[in-house]
Amino acid sequence: MKIAVIGTGYVGLVTGACLADLGHSVTGVDKDEGKIERLNRGEVTIYEVGLPELLSRHLGRSLSFTTDTAEAVAASEIVFITVGTPQGEDGAADMSYVMEAAGDIAGAIDGYKIVVNKSTMPVGSTRLVERVIKERAGGEEFDVVSNPEFLREGTAVRDFMHPDRIVVGTESQRAAGIMAELYRPLNAPLFITDPASAEMIKYASNAFLATKVSFINAIANICEAVDADVKEVAMGMGYDRRIGFEFLRSGPGFGGSCFPKDCQALINIARHSGYSFYLLEGVMQVNREQMELMARKVERRLGDLRGKRIAAWGLAFKANTDDVRDSPALEIIRLLLEGGAEISAYDPRAMENAREAMPELSCAASALEAAEGADLLLILTDWDEFKLQDFRRVGEVMKGREIIDTRNCLEPLSVRRLGFNYEGVGR
Ligand SMILES: NC(=O)c1ccc[n+]([C@@H]2O[C@H](COP(=O)([O-])OP(=O)(O)OC[C@H]3O[C@@H](n4cnc5c(N)ncnc54)[C@H](O)[C@@H]3O)[C@@H](O)[C@H]2O)c1
Numbered sequence: 001m002k003i004a005v006i007g008t009g010y011v012g013l014v015t016g017a018c019l020a021d022l023g024h025s026v027t028g029v030d031k032d033e034g035k036i037e038r039l040n041r042g043e044v045t046i047y048e049v050g051l052p053e054l055l056s057r058h059l060g061r062s063l064s065f066t067t068d069t070a071e072a073v074a075a076s077e078i079v080f081i082t083v084g085t086p087q088g089e090d091g092a093a094d095m096s097y098v099m100e101a102a103g104d105i106a107g108a109i110d111g112y113k114i115v116v117n118k119s120t121m122p123v124g125s126t127r128l129v130e131r132v133i134k135e136r137a138g139g140e141e142f143d144v145v146s147n148p149e150f151l152r153e154g155t156a157v158r159d160f161m162h163p164d165r166i167v168v169g170t171e172s173q174r175a176a177g178i179m180a181e182l183y184r185p186l187n188a189p190l191f192i193t194d195p196a197s198a199e200m201i202k203y204a205s206n207a208f209l210a211t212k213v214s215f216i217n218a219i220a221n222i223c224e225a226v227d228a229d230v231k232e233v234a235m236g237m238g239y240d241r242r243i244g245f246e247f248l249r250s251g252p253g254f255g256g257s258c259f260p261k262d263c264q265a266l267i268n269i270a271r272h273s274g275y276s277f278y279l280l281e282g283v284m285q286v287n288r289e290q291m292e293l294m295a296r297k298v299e300r301r302l303g304d305l306r307g308k309r310i311a312a313w314g315l316a317f318k319a320n321t322d323d324v325r326d327s328p329a330l331e332i333i334r335l336l337l338e339g340g341a342e343i344s345a346y347d348p349r350a351m352e353n354a355r356e357a358m359p360e361l362s363c364a365a366s367a368l369e370a371a372e373g374a375d376l377l378l379i380l381t382d383w384d385e386f387k388l389q390d391f392r393r394v395g396e397v398m399k400g401r402e403i404i405d406t407r408n409c410l411e412p413l414s415v416r417r418l419g420f421n422y423e424g425v426g427r
Helices: 010-021 033-040 051-058 069-074 096-108 125-136 156-161 173-186 195-226 230-238 259-272 278-302 328-338 351-357 367-371 391-397 412-417
Strands: 002-006 025-029 063-066 078-081 113-117 142-146 166-169 190-193 309-313 342-346 376-379 402-405 421-423
Touching: 002 010, 002 069, 002 096, 010 025, 010 051, 010 063, 010 078, 010 156, 025 069, 033 063, 051 156, 069 096, 078 096, 096 113, 096 125, 113 125, 113 173, 125 142, 125 195, 142 173, 142 195, 166 173, 166 195, 173 190, 190 195, 195 230, 195 259, 195 278, 259 278, 278 328, 278 376, 278 402, 278 421, 309 328, 309 367, 328 342, 342 351, 342 367, 367 391, 412 421
Parallel strands: 002 025, 002 078, 025 063, 078 113, 113 142, 166 190, 309 342, 309 376, 376 402, 402 421
Antiparallel strands: 142 166
């Protein structure tokens, strides 16, 4: 099938490259000319495992990139909207990029097309996009469907290719049939429902996962007080199939471009419909406090932070991505800088984005270099590179012997044996 993907960020680029790999002919569109130039040169603009291979396999063949939305839409049967829906000032999703994309699509419709809302959009957005397009597209035939995306950065290509389910929200049988055909090669459960339910499924899923994270973080904080080990607790809970092992890892709190903004958007959706979502407000509150708790752990170890040197390993909001949007690492570093600490940071992939988000951040060329002369080592993202460090060597270059591991990714015994004072979360 011929497909246009509007927005070539984390979701759009992965969606486009994967659909090309499934045999479709894909045009990726972005307003950002620099991004499109880089993509057309074969440069991969985000760090995502498996993406470079897909791009080099399909670029110039079944995958191309342009800034011209009209041309891409005119040449396509299916148009995906994958632009950002960041948090607006009032907490609701900012729909301005979606509205702009919908307007551009409307101007180019010249025959039956399916417009697919893949970005995470508030309930009612399928109808909204439909209305915007109808107003400008004259009598051209089209359907708008909701098809939320559940991929995770870091494993995005694998998640797209092997989804637990594909959700399609539409009342058009014609559109449902074409969407089923599009995704048929994935051989995944296809759940067809009404648009509002599809939109709600995305928010409810993210809010539920965020709830699991805050829940285990709250348990971790109690574990610290009663001398239990949250890793053991989570393991013992996870064997219960009703609970499961996933998303029960305590840490510095959830971040990234989805959970915080989607939870906030759902709280807003609830409020506007007359329901106070206290449970989710609590989840957000626990999450904010978790980051503060991590900074306080450091203070407890070092006392007055002024003049203290901290090696911060990890800036991305989680391992295997270069994304620092709403990263707990940056929030914790900000709190420590406010307290007067000197930070030397290192991340295998996210330093460029982190420097843009936090220009005052001082970065080192390697994990070991960051540790040089440090009073305390603070692990903020669980990259494998950190777990595999030679901690004897790390101990030699550090000034102090303190390790705070906010990801519980080190073996406490093995670093304690080397003379470190190790502290994790909830252990
Ligand atoms: N990042 C994730 O892990 C993830 C997972 C599932 C769902 N989502 C949702 O997918 C959507 C996109 O997220 P993302 O992380 O890929 O965003 P992103 O910011 O990485 O990418 C958005 C892209 O859209 C482009 N853009 C904006 N307006 C445009 C327009 N009118 N025409 C063409 N291009 C335009 C931007 O230049 C940018 O390159 C969001 O709604 C997000 O909530 C994200």
